[in-house]
Amino acid sequence: MTQHLETSFDHRHLLDIARLKAGDIKTILDLADTYVDKSRAGDKKTSLLRGRTQINLFFENSTRTRTSFELAGKRLGADVINMSVSTSSVKKGETLIDTAMTLNAMHPDILVIRHSESGAPHLLSQKVDCAVLNAGDGSHEHPTQALLDAQTIRNRKGRLEGLTVAICGDILHSRVARSNIALLNIMGARVRIVGPTTLIPSNAKALGVEVSHSMEDGLKDVDIVMMLRLQTERMQGAYVPSVREYFNFFGLDKKKLSVAKKDALIMHPGPMNRGVEIDSELADDLHISLISEQVEMGVAVRMACLDLLTRGDRA
């Protein structure tokens, strides 16, 4: 499939949402729409990126994101190589650069990187000659997650502008939250973040969001509820006293959801902690839960990103 969309998308890398413009995001989502159809067809493969090399460089464990990127690359015809590097062997920026230089010498066309340190993809992008795609860096951003979330919302609600979206849970450590806040703000949605005081940055309002510490207030009349995963190590008294307390105050269940709009939908970037941040019954309710749809959109959005980022090279 060869796309010749009129586009102003001229980014070399996809490092964060913050530097994208509304037009860029629209371009990605429109293109992703076409890849949704392609992925649902019997023959899912194109030769758009034939001969191109995509390296998935994962310094942090991930199954779903890595698989999604791998599938996206393969469906576009690229040669995909997965590299998992344990974090313990790479602790210093210097070593990251060494790794980058080594990979660069192999002439990849796309580097997809996930790293536990915020800013690692930025550093990498300064050192390599190919496109760098951020697959999640520390507590900074996870741009393709926000894009796939936007795609999912747009499919169901027809628009992003004017919607009210509540992002709930561990905002402090969440790259998903930061990317989503940035994207939703750019696209004209209203964002509310909801979570315990210990898991919301103290200056969160600077992000251009409303802040709430109660689900009852935070979920009032929202169109979309995005739940975030709470890392288990944060539940044991440091940030939150216990799982049962967290679920009691911030776990999404039918009662808490009842103050949202009647047609409100729920999302979760996965993997879910059932009974911690979300009630199992609700997560599995196909009428209101978009969780499976998010995964499907993930592949399409990543195909669109890979396509757009390599256009300059392919021209």
Next chain:
Amino acid sequence: MSKHKITAIINARILNPATETDTHGGVLIQDGKILDWGKDITEGNLPEGAKVIDAEGNCLAPGLVDAHAYVCEPGKEHRETLKTAGEAAAAGGVTTINAFPQTEPVIDDPSLVELMARRARKTCDVKVVVTGALTKGLEGLEMAELGLLAEAGVVAFSDGQKAIGDANLMRRALAYATMFDRPIITHAEDPTIAGDGVMTAGKIATIMGLKYIPTCAEAIHVERDIRLSEMTGAHWHAAHLSTGDALNTIRRAKDQQINVTAGTAPHYHALNDMEVGEYRTYARVSPPLRVEEDRLEVVEALKDGTIDVISSQHLPQSADSKRLPFAQAKPGVIGLETMLPVSLRLYHNGEMDLLSLLRTMTVAPAKLLGIEAGEIKKGADADLCLFDLGKPWKVVSTELKSKSKNTAFDGHLLQGRVTRTIVHGKTVFKR
């Protein structure tokens, strides 16, 4: 109306700090509530059939609210029970006890709050509110379930006599507590500086050869927590301050409108480190009794309002745990019964007026704990105490109601004694 019998207390000097009232008059009680009160309630114009209690000119104040006491139940009933603590409280004019979580098990689980409340209703003559643990097991490592504890009804969070050494844990706990609108009550003493010291730094500790705690241990902790309170917006309360340094720090924070309050205990405004005398373990408290200069600073801070609350810091200890070499003896003194008479010294010495003094044991602690108490008010529960302001008496430890007799005031001559205590309209103590 005939069914709902009225009790009238007349001929009293009514002292109601909440309204700044100091007047001769009376109070009408019906169905456990205050029907009316004021100077117009006199023998001549009482409702028909009212039962009359003649106060004989004695003081009538709101029942005292003790913001800091250890009742030892559950788990340490050999030292005190809710019943005996209630009797001691009633004899001291205290109608509400704030029970601290240093029990066995520690009150860090919502079900224990309910257990406490149920036991208190059954066995205790005065009202009991509960402070929940700030950290699990009072171990100072992980936050307790503050939200669930708040839902179960705790009025504050505290690790009691244990200071939180980890500043970051304190920071998160303060931030977290803001969601539940409860104060964190702190034993303000840097544990690393305090170490295993047992006396305050000074001439006496040096002569006696006892390990001492420098006064800055208190100021450093207070300073740290004030900054954390400022950052998080949480209400932080120093349980019992004892040094001029720390009080100056509080004074400054209050000037800056930071959400902090402070308390002290009668032994810090009435006693100094001389009291330890010949290794008297009944004068061992935590923080330790301070030098005279610091005691005077405590009095000064009470006078200028830097200290908001006087609480008993009632901590029963068995005789066995006090019959030991000084450093091995457990710290703590009982105080429910002597809080008012000891504090009345400040009035008799001319340091404080009665209303300001009573404020520290009535409305101020009620406000700290966010409870309806400490005030004579139409429609409010009739929780009252009558006391004979000038009555001289001598403290005899064995005559005190508390199960443990570890008072620091044994043999002291005091002036002013509670004559009657009323909870919910019912007389629970009469002398």
